[in-house]
Amino acid sequence: MNDEQIKKIIDGTYDDSRENTLRSMLGEFYNRKMFSVVILVWIWAIIFIAGAVYSGIQFFNTDLPREQIVYAVVFICCFQGVGLIKVFAWQMIHKNSIKREVKRLELRIAELSETIKNK
Numbered sequence: 001m002n003d004e005q006i007k008k009i010i011d012g013t014y015d016d017s018r019e020n021t022l023r024s025m026l027g028e029f030y031n032r033k034m035f036s037v038v039i040l041v042w043i044w045a046i047i048f049i050a051g052a053v054y055s056g057i058q059f060f061n062t063d064l065p066r067e068q069i070v071y072a073v074v075f076i077c078c079f080q081g082v083g084l085i086k087v088f089a090w091q092m093i094h095k096n097s098i099k100r101e102v103k104r105l106e107l108r109i110a111e112l113s114e115t116i117k118n119k
Contacts, residue, residue: 029093041089045082052078 030038052075059071 025093025097028096029089034092037092041085041092045085048078048081048085052082 028034055071055074055078059068059075062068062071
């Protein structure tokens with residue numbers, strides 16, 4: 001958050017309806033500061049999806065029940081991993097909005113302390 005946005009928030013002219021859109025959150029996630037996290041998320045997602053596809057194919061290619069159980073368990077674990085990666089990415093997306101809200105609270109507290117000092 002830059003100084004211009006902070007001044008707009010204090011003045012009450014800041015339009016916060018644009019910052020909570022999915023497009024703005026994804027834009028904040030796919031920026032230079034979050035590049036390493038994005039790469040980590042995509043690598044693990046691809047690994048889990050590849051594992052799920054491989055185990056799904058092997059499940060139908062084998063005739064032994066013991067191997068089918070193993071491939072079914074690997075398939076389920078890989079899909080759970082994909083879900084875990086999605087939740088991690090979603091939390092990282094929301095981290096920026098939480099930081100912004102904390103900054104707003106800090107500004108309001110500073111504003112209130114100034115009004116108390118002036119009285």
